[in-house]
Amino acid sequence: MKPLLASLLIFAAICPAAENTPKADISQKADDAAKALIVAGKYAEAEQACRTLAEARTEALGPEAPETLHARREQAKAILNQGKYGAGESLLRGLLPVMTRVLGAEHRDTLKCRSNLLGALFQQGNSAETESEYRSLITVEERALGPEDDLTLNTRHALAGCLIEQGKYIEGEKELRQVLAIYERLHGPDGADTLRTRGNLVVLLLRLKKYDEAEATARAAVAASRRVLGPEHPDTLFRRAQWAAALVGADKYAAADQEFQSLIRAQTRVFGPEYHDTLVSRFNLAETLYAEGKHVEAEQEHRAVLDILERVDGSEHPESLNSCYYLAYCLQGQRKTQEAMTYARRALAGRLKVLGKDDPLTKKSQRLVDRLSGTVMDFTSPFETTLANAEDGDATAQLLVGRAYLEGRGVVKDATEAVKWLRKSANQGEKNAQAYLGVCYHNGDGVVEDEAEAVKWLRLAVEQGQVNAQRLLGYCYFEGLGVAKNAVEGEKWLRRSADQGDGEAETDLGTRLYKGDGVAKDWKEAVKWFRQAAEDGKSSAQYYLGQCYLEGHGVAKDAKAGLEWLRKAADQGNLFAQTNLGQRYYTGNGAAKDVTEAVKWFRLSAEHGHAPAQRFLGQCCLDGSGTTRDAAQAVKWFRLATEQGNTDAQNSLGWCFQNGKGVTKDSTEAVKCYRLAADQGNVDAIYLLGEASLKGEGTPKDAAKAVQFFRQAAERGNAWGQLWLGIQYERGEGVEKDLVQAWMWVRLAARQGNQAADLHQATLELSMTPEQIKTAKALVTEWKKKEASTPNETTAKVVKPERAKEKRMHID
Numbered sequence: 001m002k003p004l005l006a007s008l009l010i011f012a013a014i015c016p017a018a019e020n021t022p023k024a025d026i027s028q029k030a031d032d033a034a035k036a037l038i039v040a041g042k043y044a045e046a047e048q049a050c051r052t053l054a055e056a057r058t059e060a061l062g063p064e065a066p067e068t069l070h071a072r073r074e075q076a077k078a079i080l081n082q083g084k085y086g087a088g089e090s091l092l093r094g095l096l097p098v099m100t101r102v103l104g105a106e107h108r109d110t111l112k113c114r115s116n117l118l119g120a121l122f123q124q125g126n127s128a129e130t131e132s133e134y135r136s137l138i139t140v141e142e143r144a145l146g147p148e149d150d151l152t153l154n155t156r157h158a159l160a161g162c163l164i165e166q167g168k169y170i171e172g173e174k175e176l177r178q179v180l181a182i183y184e185r186l187h188g189p190d191g192a193d194t195l196r197t198r199g200n201l202v203v204l205l206l207r208l209k210k211y212d213e214a215e216a217t218a219r220a221a222v223a224a225s226r227r228v229l230g231p232e233h234p235d236t237l238f239r240r241a242q243w244a245a246a247l248v249g250a251d252k253y254a255a256a257d258q259e260f261q262s263l264i265r266a267q268t269r270v271f272g273p274e275y276h277d278t279l280v281s282r283f284n285l286a287e288t289l290y291a292e293g294k295h296v297e298a299e300q301e302h303r304a305v306l307d308i309l310e311r312v313d314g315s316e317h318p319e320s321l322n323s324c325y326y327l328a329y330c331l332q333g334q335r336k337t338q339e340a341m342t343y344a345r346r347a348l349a350g351r352l353k354v355l356g357k358d359d360p361l362t363k364k365s366q367r368l369v370d371r372l373s374g375t376v377m378d379f380t381s382p383f384e385t386t387l388a389n390a391e392d393g394d395a396t397a398q399l400l401v402g403r404a405y406l407e408g409r410g411v412v413k414d415a416t417e418a419v420k421w422l423r424k425s426a427n428q429g430e431k432n433a434q435a436y437l438g439v440c441y442h443n444g445d446g447v448v449e450d451e452a453e454a455v456k457w458l459r460l461a462v463e464q465g466q467v468n469a470q471r472l473l474g475y476c477y478f479e480g481l482g483v484a485k486n487a488v489e490g491e492k493w494l495r496r497s498a499d500q501g502d503g504e505a506e507t508d509l510g511t512r513l514y515k516g517d518g519v520a521k522d523w524k525e526a527v528k529w530f531r532q533a534a535e536d537g538k539s540s541a542q543y544y545l546g547q548c549y550l551e552g553h554g555v556a557k558d559a560k561a562g563l564e565w566l567r568k569a570a571d572q573g574n575l576f577a578q579t580n581l582g583q584r585y586y587t588g589n590g591a592a593k594d595v596t597e598a599v600k601w602f603r604l605s606a607e608h609g610h611a612p613a614q615r616f617l618g619q620c621c622l623d624g625s626g627t628t629r630d631a632a633q634a635v636k637w638f639r640l641a642t643e644q645g646n647t648d649a650q651n652s653l654g655w656c657f658q659n660g661k662g663v664t665k666d667s668t669e670a671v672k673c674y675r676l677a678a679d680q681g682n683v684d685a686i687y688l689l690g691e692a693s694l695k696g697e698g699t700p701k702d703a704a705k706a707v708q709f710f711r712q713a714a715e716r717g718n719a720w721g722q723l724w725l726g727i728q729y730e731r732g733e734g735v736e737k738d739l740v741q742a743w744m745w746v747r748l749a750a751r752q753g754n755q756a757a758d759l760h761q762a763t764l765e766l767s768m769t770p771e772q773i774k775t776a777k778a779l780v781t782e783w784k785k786k787e788a789s790t791p792n793e794t795t796a797k798v799v800k801p802e803r804a805k806e807k808r809m810h811i812d
Contacts, residue, residue, distance in 0.1 A: 030056075031067075034074055039192075041234035043081040050075035064102050066109070069095065073113050080120055083276060089120040106144040108151065111137070115155050122162060131166070134159040148186065150193065153179050157197055164204055173208075176201055190224050195235070202242045211249035212556070218243035232270050237263065241281055248284070251561045253292045260285035274312050279305055283323065286330070291535060293568055295334045302327040318361075321350040325365055332372060333537040341372045367500050370467060373432055383410045390421060398425035399433040406436070406445065415446030426457060432811075434461035435469040439809040442472075442481070451482030454809075462493070468811040470497035471505040475809070478518045487518040498529060506533035507541040514544060514553070523554030534565060542569035543577040550590045559590040570601060578605035579613040586616070586625070595626030606637060614641035615649035622652070622661065631662030642673065647682035650674070654688065658697070667698030687713035687721040694724070694734075703734030714745060717787070722749035723757040730764060739768050743776035748783060 030053050037046035054071035061068055072095055080088035092113060099110040114137055122130045134155055141152040157179050163172035180201060183194040198221045205214035222243050225236040240263045247256035260281055267278040286301035306327055309320040325347035331340035348365035355362050383404065389397035402421035405414045419440050425433035438457035441450045455476050461469035474493030477486045494512075497505035510529035513522045527548050533541030546565030549558045563584065569577035582601035584591040599620050605613030618637030621630045635656050641649030654673030657666045671692050677685030690709030693702045707728050713721025726745030729738045743764055749757035765773060 031071070031074075034071075034078075038074070038078055038081065041081075041229075043078050043234075047075060047078035047082070050078055064098060066103060069099050069102065070109055073099075073109060073116065076113075076116060080116065080123075085120045085123045089117065089124070092117040092120060106140060108145070111141055111144070111151055115151065115158065119158060122158065122165075131159065131162040134162055148182055153182055153193070157193075157200070161200065164207065169204065169208060173204055176204060190228050192228070195221055195225055195228070195239070199235075199239050199242055202239075202246060206242075206245060206249055209249065211246060211251075215243070215246040215250045215252070218246045232266055234270070237267055237270065237277070240266075241277065241284075244281070244288075245284065248288055248291070251558075251564070253288055253564075256288045257285070257292060260288060274308055279308060279319075283326070287326070290330055290333065293571060295330065299327070299330050299334065302330050315346075316350050316354055318354060321347050321354065322361070324350070325361075325368065328368060328372075329536075332368075337372060341369070344368045344372055364501075367467060370432075370465075390424070393428075395425045395428040395430040395433070398422070398428070399430050399436070402433065402436065406440075415440070417446075419446035426460070429464070431461045431464035431466040431469070434458070434464075435466045435472070435811055438469065438472065439811060442476075442809045451476070453482070455482035467497050467500045467502045468504075470494075470500075471502050471508065472809050472811075474505070475508070478512075491519050498532075501532075501536075503533045503536050503538040503541070506530075506536075507538050507544070510541060510544060514548075523548065525554070527554035534568070537572070539569040539572040539574035539577065542566070542572070543574050543580070546577065547580070550584075563591055570604075573608070575605045575608055575610035575613065578602075579610055579616065582613065582616060586620075595620070597626075599626035606640075609640075609644075611641040611644040611646040611649065614638070614644075615646050615652060618649065618652060622656075631656065633662075635662035642676070645676075645680065647677035647680050647685060650677035651682060651685050651688065654685070667692070669698070671698035683713050683716045683718045683721070686716075687718050687724075690721065690724065703728070705734070707734035714748070717752075719749045719752040719754040719757065722746070722752075723754055723760065726757075726764075727760070730767075739764070740772050740776045740779065743768060743773065744779040744783065747776070747780050 030049070034046055034049040034053055037043075037049055050071055054068055054075055057065060057068040057071055072091070076088050076091045076095065079091065096110070096113050096117060099107070099113050103110050118130045118133050118137065138152060138155050138159065141149065141155055145152055156175060160172045160175040160179065163169075163175060176197065180194065180197045183191060183197055187194050198217060202214050202218040202221065205211075205217060218239065222236065222239045225233065225239050229236050240259065244256050244259040244263060247253075247259060264278060264281045264285065267275065267281055271278055282301055282305050286298045286305065289295075289301060290298035302323065306320065306323040309317065309323050313320055315321075324343050328340045328343035328347060331337075331343065344365065348362070348369050351359065351362040351365050357363075383401075386397050386400050386404075390401045398421045402418045402425060404410050405418035405421065407413065419437065422433045422437045422440065426437045434457045438454045438461065440446055441454035441457065443449070447453075455473065458469045458473045458476065462473050470493045474490045474495075474497065475481070476483055477490035477493065479485070491509075491512075494505055494509050498509045506529045509519075510526045510533065511517065512519045513526035513529065515521065527545065530541045530545040530548065534545045542565045546562045546567075546569065548554050549562030549565060551557070551562075563581070566577050566581045566584070570581050578601045581591075582598045582605070583589070584598075585594045585601065586598035587593070599617065602613045602617040602620065606617045614637045618634040618641065619625075620627050621637065622634035623629070635653065638649045638653040638656065642653050650673045654670040654677070656662050657673060658670035659665065671689065674685045674688045674692065678689055686709050689699075690706045690713065692699050693709060694706035695701065707725065710721045710725040710728060714725045722745045726742045726747075726749065728734050729742035729745065731737070743761065746757050746761045746764055750761050768776075
């Protein structure tokens, strides 16, 4: 999850910078002092000063004197700048008709009052209603004051905020950039209005996920604000909050962490620990810590924020409920599911009461509770009590008993007994039980495997909105399990689940988009889904997001960010990430070369049974790279990977048998290993079988068979196969002698950097006529054309987790 930007919403230009227009007034000094307090960000003091000034002018000049009305409007500005929008709106509503009558509808102070009132309405969530009012006001201001007057520009700025808050980003961005360009021309890059507009551009860039531009813009704005206003001016602190948020958006979590920590200390000094902006920064720090994998610190920060909010605003205040919701999310990420459910239910109950069941935030809470209900086993009561309730017909208790038997939680694991209770609950319409029953039929747990029956129960759960079931039904459509294969339906249900925050669905959808598996390939959209799931702690998504950054797929290439995401996944035990991280350190591709670090990650993955890691670790043991040279250990790891069908390990084990490394020399066993790999299409193994046939090692000597193997390897781009096929054509062994064919194949091998082929080419040409060489070169040219449309299978590969057909379903 990205930090919420609650305090970073577009500032609707309620309070433009104070103007320097002199006013004929007996209290000019007091008027200037009040304005100075507003400019300095001392809004509470400014409110009191303006109130005192308004009272003095009322007594001296009358309640409707222009100077009195001006002081009251300044008082309203100070109130709004403290976030007291309702109070400010009330004061301005009473003031506007008087100013219109006394000063005129197009007087500058009247127009300011109207703008301030619209700003107060905007900040209370009335962006759609205020858009048309702002457009009308701009028309009046352009006629009365001119298109480049500060007040006209201020209102255009506010209009941009309205558009952006409604999701009209293209219109809003255009308006905002035009205003910014005019401000920079009129007031320079450090003008107060320029800085304010640039800050709002940062917010827009964050919403558009243009994180790099947002970060650079915010950094420049902070530097200018510090220079012009000072390091602890409220506007400077506000821009620092934007900058920290931009750092998070750019995945620069360590830098964001540091900036939030420093910002919170400054906000606490200036505003106090219970001030809204201070709490928002602490909340955003908690989410940043969570993204860094510092889950314990994130939980502590979320708890501290929630305690203050509930004490200051009450437990049913929207901000308190929001904090409660995200604490539940944080706990879920640590697998503290029981406690997470407690806070999720609190947030849901509060939002139902305060916001109503149709509010998007309420629905969001409901989805979290639904998701947790699939993972939380509620054994606060003894199992016997739950069983008794189940026997009395309670559907929820029946679900819990079924899950207990299915997982062996509190009772001996018994899938048959689990299905019995799940069926009872499902027949009463319990959607989670229906989903679990569908999974049991798919997996064959406690029942005979029956894909059609699985789909039946999943569909019933889907009809009630069970999110996990939507994902699983989508999978059934993609794979044609229990239903006719239909990628369109599969994508529909998978997207529906992903849209509701199911991390497994987000990851699966991202993977399909990444590979073009059943859907149109779209790396950019894949990154979007990987990021959402990765930020919620899904290790597979973290792995893929890391790969995207490292390879520049769908996102700007960034080795640092890629390694960070790979490490997050590896730290959670993701075997593919551990192996890939090891490869990166071993080769220096995307990371500083460190074979010792590589071996550490290979070993972690290998010890948990990951065949590619076992093969890599075996090779390190064989070579003595990053670990003690130990051929016997190498053979051990090669055997383990070979048993899992890893073709590279089968080749390596064959090589050990052929050369007597870590095992008794045995050419017959070597050939068996090569054949295992060759049968799976491993091109290196095919070449090695040709070599064995040519030499008669481990298999009868047979030059014709050797040529067959060499040709298979050569045609698939294996350089050694090409060289030896050429040599056989030169010798006329196993094939009719043909120097033209010999030169062609040797040349193809030399083009791949095979030095032996390069030397042999020169020797071969001594026996050829110029015409033969010319013909051979033409054959090479023809081969190049063919090769251009066929990928070279001998190029180095990066281990990627292929989405094999899911044999066992699970509910997240």
